[in-house]
Amino acid sequence: MAASYTFLFLVSSLLLASYFCVVSDAATDSPNIVKGLSWSFYDYSCPQLESIVRKHLKKVFNDDITQTAGLLRLHFHDCFVQGCDGSVLLDGSASGPSEQDAPPNLTLRARAFQIINDLRARIEHKCGRVVSCADITALAARDSVFLAGGPDYDIPLGRRDGLSFATRNATLANLPPPFGTAEVILTSLATKNFDATDVVALSGAHTIGIAHCPSFSSRLFPNLDPTLDNTFAKNLKLTCPTATTSNTTVLDIRTPNKFDNKYYVDLLNRQGLFTSDQDLFTDERTKGIVKSFALDQDLFFDKFVKAMIKMGQLSVLTGNQGEIRSNCSVRNNDYVSYSKTVVEQVVEDLENLSDEF
Numbered sequence: 477m478a479a480s481y482t483f484l485f486l487v488s489s490l491l492l493a494s495y496f497c498v499v500s501d502a503a504t505d506s507p508n509i510v511k512g513l514s515w516s517f518y519d520y521s522c523p524q525l526e527s528i529v530r531k532h533l534k535k536v537f538n539d540d541i542t543q544t545a546g547l548l549r550l551h552f553h554d555c556f557v558q559g560c561d562g563s564v565l566l567d568g569s570a571s572g573p574s575e576q577d578a579p580p581n582l583t584l585r586a587r588a589f590q591i592i593n594d595l596r597a598r599i600e601h602k603c604g605r606v607v608s609c610a611d612i613t614a615l616a617a618r619d620s621v622f623l624a625g626g627p628d629y630d631i632p633l634g635r636r637d638g639l640s641f642a643t644r645n646a647t648l649a650n651l652p653p654p655f656g657t658a659e660v661i662l663t664s665l666a667t668k669n670f671d672a673t674d675v676v677a678l679s680g681a682h683t684i685g686i687a688h689c690p691s692f693s694s695r696l697f698p699n700l701d702p703t704l705d706n707t708f709a710k711n712l713k714l715t716c717p718t719a720t721t722s723n724t725t726v727l728d729i730r731t732p733n734k735f736d737n738k739y740y741v742d743l744l745n746r747q748g749l750f751t752s753d754q755d756l757f758t759d760e761r762t763k764g765i766v767k768s769f770a771l772d773q774d775l776f777f778d779k780f781v782k783a784m785i786k787m788g789q790l791s792v793l794t795g796n797q798g799e800i801r802s803n804c805s806v807r808n809n810d811y812v813s814y815s816k817t818v819v820e821q822v823v824e825d826l827e828n829l830s831d832e833f
């Protein structure tokens with residue numbers, strides 16, 4: 477009897493101790509959370525949210541692992557232009573040109589938008605219209621990182637969907653160009669409060685995904701950028717015989733579909749694809765950080781998670797701001813026959829997917 481009480485006491489002390497460790501870790505390590513967002517936002521209104529998203533994405537990536545990159549980039553573009561408000565998802569049709577139509581968005585994947593809308597239908601079916609498209613996009617990016625082999629981490633939720641498009645000019649002004657030097661990228665991201673470590677860590681997202689020739693052909697034509705590794709440059713010229721070919725190539729030649737620290741190993745070997753990547757290993761302010769991430773994947777993961785949580789809170793709408801969009805592609809006001817269409821769609825989804833739940 478006494479022994480078992482002692483045992484229970486030990487166990488509960490251990491549990492308490494680990495509880496307090498977690499709490500104090502959270503207090504010291506966690507980034508600040510914007511007012512209105514929370515780690516437990518949908519715990520009551522949609523407790524299945526995170527498992528619905530993860531389960532569906534596992535299936536999607538089983539068929540095509542390259543979709544992780546499209547979803548990760550979508551969240552980046554959403555957040556950098558006018559805040560993480562889901563505005564990047566809006567179709568241009570209803571209210572004039574949208575973020576999707578500005579040049580940097582021409583290469584966002586159509587499939588990524590579909591996946592977000594598929595997730596929205598599944599979530600609405602389970603929980604009603606309580607989860608924003610901006611939060612779904614943030615969760616999809618988080619799960620893309622993890623399911624591609626990267627770190628798993630919590631993100632704060634509670635974003636609301638924006639009512640307006642970003643202008644074409646705002647889109648161009650907020651997304652830095654791939655031909656920018658480290659100076660350009662550092663200056664651009666500093667306006668959003670990202671420091672050199674954040675910049676190098678966020679650029680590590682280029683450990684997955686692809687790019688089209690025009691995004692890096694200024695390094696090949698008219699003259700070869702001398703910082704390019706010779707063999708790497710030769711192969712790029714085979715893929716891109718002219719500056720405007722629409723061919724694509726992978727961003728990380730070592731492990732193109734795996735979320736790891738090989739992107740930094742590429743940079744050490746002068747095999748970064750964009751000037752904005754490679755110059756991080758030239759500029760004295762970022763070179764040491766690149767090296768440290770190439771040598772220590774856990775360090776990269778740790779800094780990446782911190783920077784992503786920061787990015788995911790840029791100019792968010794919360795509380796009663798904005799709306800919870802029913803169709804991620806359209807504002808509720810513009811969605812005239814919304815209730816009928818959604819009900820029909822949800823019923824159809826339910827029938828088709830009943831074995832999934």
Ligand code: HEM
Pocket residue numbers: 544545546548549552583585652653654655661678679681682684685686687688689691727752
């Ligand atoms: C730091 C400045 C950045 C620049 C200049 C930049 C630029 C680009 C460009 C030009 C592409 C290729 C587009 C194409 O030709 O198809 C690309 C792809 C990509 N970017 Fe970035 N990016 C930056 C930061 C980020 C950040 C912060 C993330 C995410 C956290 C990110 C995630 C991605 C991903 C995953 C892809 C591959 C997309 C796909 O395969 O569909 N990028 N980026």
Ligand SMILES: *[C@@H]1O[C@H](CO)[C@@H](O)[C@H](O)[C@H]1NC(C)=O
Pocket residue numbers: 643645
């Ligand atoms: C957008 O930018 C261009 C070039 O910088 C400028 O000429 C134009 O007036 C701007 N448009 C708006 C609506 O601000």
Ligand SMILES: *[C@@H]1O[C@H](CO)[C@@H](O)[C@H](O)[C@H]1NC(C)=O
Pocket residue numbers: 714715716717721722723
């Ligand atoms: C790239 O595109 C060109 C046409 O513009 C084509 O001839 C060539 O075979 C393509 N190269 C690769 C590697 O896909």
Ligand SMILES: *[C@@H]1O[C@H](CO)[C@@H](O)[C@H](O)[C@H]1NC(C)=O
Pocket residue numbers: 567803804805806817818821
């Ligand atoms: C969402 O809106 C788009 C654009 O108007 C439309 O094509 C699509 O069918 C809508 N989706 C649903 C589920 O109604």
Ligand SMILES: *[C@@H]1O[C@H](CO)[C@@H](O)[C@H](O)[C@H]1NC(C)=O
Pocket residue numbers: 824825828
């Ligand atoms: C559901 O299944 C029917 C056929 O059973 C098909 O016509 C329809 O396109 C499917 N809908 C979705 C959303 O997959």
Ligand SMILES: CC(=O)N[C@H]1CO[C@H](CO)[C@@H](O)[C@@H]1O
Pocket residue numbers: 576577581582583584585586587589
């Ligand atoms: C102008 C243009 O081509 N816009 C595209 C931006 O990206 C989305 C998703 O691929 C397309 O649906 C738009 O047509």
